[in-house]
Amino acid sequence: MAVRKAVIPAAGLGTRFLPATKSQPKEMLPVVDRPGIQYVVEEAVRAGLDDILVITSRGKATLEDHFDRSLALEHHLEKMGKTELLQEVRNIAEMADFHYVRQKEPLGFGHAVLIAKAHVGDEPFVVMVGDEIVPDPRGDEPPLVDRMTEIYEKQDASVIAVQEVAAADIPSYGVIDPEETSDGFLKLRGMVEKPAVEDAPSNLASRGRYLFTPAIFDAIERTSEGVGGEIQLTDAIRLLAEEEGVYAYVHEGPILDVGKKLDYLKATVELALRRDDLSEPFREWLLQRAETLSDEHSLRS
Numbered sequence: 001m002a003v004r005k006a007v008i009p010a011a012g013l014g015t016r017f018l019p020a021t022k023s024q025p026k027e028m029l030p031v032v033d034r035p036g037i038q039y040v041v042e043e044a045v046r047a048g049l050d051d052i053l054v055i056t057s058r059g060k061a062t063l064e065d066h067f068d069r070s071l072a073l074e075h076h077l078e079k080m081g082k083t084e085l086l087q088e089v090r091n092i093a094e095m096a097d098f099h100y101v102r103q104k105e106p107l108g109f110g111h112a113v114l115i116a117k118a119h120v121g122d123e124p125f126v127v128m129v130g131d132e133i134v135p136d137p138r139g140d141e142p143p144l145v146d147r148m149t150e151i152y153e154k155q156d157a158s159v160i161a162v163q164e165v166a167a168a169d170i171p172s173y174g175v176i177d178p179e180e181t182s183d184g185f186l187k188l189r190g191m192v193e194k195p196a197v198e199d200a201p202s203n204l205a206s207r208g209r210y211l212f213t214p215a216i217f218d219a220i221e222r223t224s225e226g227v228g229g230e231i232q233l234t235d236a237i238r239l240l241a242e243e244e245g246v247y248a249y250v251h252e253g254p255i256l257d258v259g260k261k262l263d264y265l266k267a268t269v270e271l272a273l274r275r276d277d278l279s280e281p282f283r284e285w286l287l288q289r290a291e292t293l294s295d296e297h298s299l300r301s
Contacts, residue, residue, distance in 0.1 A: 011057035047145035108230030129208030131259030139251035161209035173205030
């Protein structure tokens with residue numbers, strides 16, 4: 001069955017970005033000139049996912065408004081003759097079919113995915129974490145969701161995206177225990193949520209993109225609540241790996257984390273440098289700024 005649905009969990013409170021997120025969703029924080037969640041939606045559309053369910057919570061109305069038509073704004077832009085900007089604004093609402101459902105209690109990532117069960121039905125679907133942006137591929141960079149879909153179609157099983165991470169970062173991720181199959185694919189023997197470095201089964205960490213068969217819902221429903229009453233998606237993936245099989249795709253292209261302040265700044269720089277209209281003047285400024293910082297450091301030394 002073709003993969004056409006995406007689920008984007010966006011119910012978090014965004015406490016790591018307070019006070020900026022006190023009155024606006026963290027998913028709406030701008031990265032260059034568009035909210036972070038728009039990059040995720042654009043990635044979904046590039047991969048042919050035209051049915052998008054966003055898991056929201058109270059206070060996320062501006063997120064829904066962003067992907068809706070704004071007739072007053074469109075009329076103003078048309079009146080001002082700003083045709084290119086007018087088309088860009090209209091395209092946001094026309095990219096895909098958008099649906100929304102609320103997570104009424106913060107019961108964990110696994111619970112947020114489970115809320116999508118009624119909408120997804122018996123179809124495969126892609127979960128896309130809004131804190132991690134996969135830029136439009138350039139050169140030989142692989143299209144992430146497309147590669148995951150290819151594995152799903154060959155193996156008829158769920159697939160998660162992973163990347164090699166430094167030892168110091170292992171305790172921040174779900175880490176897989178992989179084995180290579182006879183046909184060259186990576187299959188999960190298990191998965192550990194945020195292990196200590198010495199307990200990690202590998203250095204391959206899940207990175208916010210999951211292609212699931214509908215069997216994941218049953219696995220989540222049979223997953224016990226953990227600390228704070230939260231249902232961990234990692235536990236459900238481990239159960240699914242034991243019963244149905246789960247594969248891993250090692251992504252070698254960039255995945256930009258915008259969920260932490262320093263990584264958010266790095267992502268902003270990277271995405272700006274990929275823009276035809278910004279890259280050259282921004283690169284020139286960065287080089288000048290780096291030279292100034294180097295001179296200041298020399299003087300202090």
